[in-house]
């Protein structure tokens with residue numbers, strides 16, 4: 001089975017969690033995009049929901065799918081956020097931000113009573129860190145901030161290269177908020193909470209891709225005999 005088929009299976013299961021009247025956080029990335037597409041089918045069939053998109057890309061996709069949208073300022077309490085992830089560990093701790101939307105994704109997840117993560121089985125890890133950790137920083141003082149981030153990483157018992165994320169045109173990638181992303185290739189993060197504390201203490205760091213204590217459940221689609229098998233973690 002291709003990763004795309006597994007992602008679609010996870011997204012389809014998550015659409016089944018949506019109830020009439022729900023206020024939803026809409027995640028970002030290829031898996032979340034499938035959720036938005038499938039949710040749009042239910043909305044066009046009569047389901048009533050409102051969504052808060054976590055990126056401009058998701059806003060465009062949700063509008064195209066016919067999903068009514070609101071803002072977090074108009075609707076600050078959400079019932080359910082459904083989002084993808086780059087990695088998930090057995091404690092439902094995540095690395096997110098591969099798509100560069102980590103800041104809005106974290107704000108929206110924190111405003112939701114439930115956050116359900118939809119992933120294919122390849123995203124499951126015992127220890128976070130195989131996927132480079134995205135760290136969002138303001139452009140001002142980038143070099144000084146990068147040095148301070150490197151020191152914070154060392155203080156949390158981690159090591160690895162830091163690189164400024166580039167876009168397809170080779171220029172530095174800018175987030176929807178106009179910030180840069182540093183990708184930290186750490187390999188292994190033995191204490192994600194300690195690293196999170198160290199990173200938020202660095203002036204210039206806007207947010208990082210460690211989502212700790214936010215996911216309440218996960219829907220994992222794994223391949224079994226050529227068919228997707230859904231495994232749920234936590235409350236999903």
Ligand SMILES: O=C(CO)[C@H](O)[C@H](O)COP(=O)(O)O
Pocket residue numbers: 027028029030031032083084085086095096097098099100101102105
């Ligand atoms: O955090 C994200 C975007 O910022 C995505 O959820 C994450 O990168 C997973 O993406 P995909 O579903 O395409 O594998």
